[in-house]
Amino acid sequence: MRAGKFAALAGLALSCLSPQLVYALDAVAVEGGSGDDGINRYGIALQWDWGVQWLRLEDWHLGGYWELSASYWDGDDGRTGNDSLGEFGLAQVFRWQTQTPIYGVMPYLEAGVGIHGMTDTELEDKNFDTEIAFGSHGGAGIRFGHEGQYEIGYRYQHLSNLGIGDSNPGINFHLVRLSYHF
Numbered sequence: 001m002r003a004g005k006f007a008a009l010a011g012l013a014l015s016c017l018s019p020q021l022v023y024a025l026d027a028v029a030v031e032g033g034s035g036d037d038g039i040n041r042y043g044i045a046l047q048w049d050w051g052v053q054w055l056r057l058e059d060w061h062l063g064g065y066w067e068l069s070a071s072y073w074d075g076d077d078g079r080t081g082n083d084s085l086g087e088f089g090l091a092q093v094f095r096w097q098t099q100t101p102i103y104g105v106m107p108y109l110e111a112g113v114g115i116h117g118m119t120d121t122e123l124e125d126k127n128f129d130t131e132i133a134f135g136s137h138g139g140a141g142i143r144f145g146h147e148g149q150y151e152i153g154y155r156y157q158h159l160s161n162l163g164i165g166d167s168n169p170g171i172n173f174h175l176v177r178l179s180y181h182f
Helices: 002-015 019-023
Strands: 027-035 040-049 054-057 060-074 084-098 106-118 132-144 150-160 171-181
Touching: 027 060, 027 150, 040 171, 084 132, 106 150, 132 171
Parallel strands: none
Antiparallel strands: 027 040, 027 171, 040 060, 054 060, 060 084, 084 106, 106 132, 132 150, 150 171
């Protein structure tokens, strides 16, 4: 049942992408990591750059992108009997970055916020109370390659329902991301 729900939500999310939006895709990322109580998370994200450069200081600037993501959370049965769930998100991400390589790499710092939907409200011993969560993250990484097309980064992400439910346990993840920029 959960797998069917995850597939239906994934299909809905992909069907919302118009051909023009897919053509404008700037990057794709895969991520993996672990969170509270040993819950593992694996995901994919699509990114669309805003094409802006604010607060230019020499070669550095503040930019950003939209991110559409899908993740699989893998845990143990716990009290709830649920050992996995799917999660989808849409986030806006602000990134402080350089355009000129420093010793062959272009470092960055980023922060993002977004909204997430989950295929279930329970995982292991956690009851998230709602299928809606709000996420925030902070991260750092480097872009490299002949044209800066490759990227490796770290993210610390927090998700919670911000108190819209009866309880708000939240969850934190440490994630490693690998990206390719078109």
